[in-house]
Amino acid sequence: MTNALANVIIVASLLAAAYSLVSSLRDRPMDYWHLGALGVLEALLIAQAVLGFVKLGGGEGPAESATFVGYLLGVLLIPAAGAGWGLLERTRWGPGVIVVACLSVAVMIERMRQIWEGTVA
Numbered sequence: 001m002t003n004a005l006a007n008v009i010i011v012a013s014l015l016a017a018a019y020s021l022v023s024s025l026r027d028r029p030m031d032y033w034h035l036g037a038l039g040v041l042e043a044l045l046i047a048q049a050v051l052g053f054v055k056l057g058g059g060e061g062p063a064e065s066a067t068f069v070g071y072l073l074g075v076l077l078i079p080a081a082g083a084g085w086g087l088l089e090r091t092r093w094g095p096g097v098i099v100v101a102c103l104s105v106a107v108m109i110e111r112m113r114q115i116w117e118g119t120v121a
Contacts, residue, residue, distance in 0.1 A: 001048070001055065001061075001112060001116040002051050005044065005047060005048050006048065006112070006113050009044045009105070009106075009109050010106045012041050013041055013105040013106045014102070014106055015037070016034075016037035016038065016040075016041060016098065016102045017098070017102035017103050017106075019037060020034060020037075020095040020096070020098040020099045020102065021095070021096075023095040024092045024093070024094075024099065025092075026092075027091075027092045028092065029089075029092070029094050029095070030087060030094035030098065034086060034094075034095060035087075037098075038079040038082060038083045041105060042080065045079065045105070046076065048109075049072050049073070052068070052069075052112075053072070061116065062115050062116050062118055064115060067115055068115045068116060071108055071111060071112045072112065074108070075108045075109065075112070078101050078104050078108070079101060079105065081101065082097055082100070082102070083098075
């Protein structure tokens with residue numbers, strides 16, 4: 001797990017969540033900017049997954065590698081699911097779904113960092 005990339009992912013997901021929240025409050029449906037933000041977020045998550053698997057293959061990583069791999073693969077599904085659901089919901093709640101998805105990504109990345117560093121509470 002790369003801390004710099006994790007920080008970039010968290011910032012990107014929080015910015016996408018903020019933009020989606022503003023759209024939802026303005027009663028706007030999902031648009032191409034939302035899809036673009038989710039696409040960038042997904043690309044960053046794929047890069048994190050590749051780096052995570054490379055480091056795990058190189059002998060680095062947490063003692064609970066199965067839990068880490070579960071988070072690593074599970075977080076990849078969230079932006080795609082949010083985009084699909086947001087496209088289907090053509091009301092203000094489409095961007096609302098994206099807010100929840102982006103906040104979930106930020107929380108999962110922070111949890112992955114805790115697992116990686118061994119500071120699991």
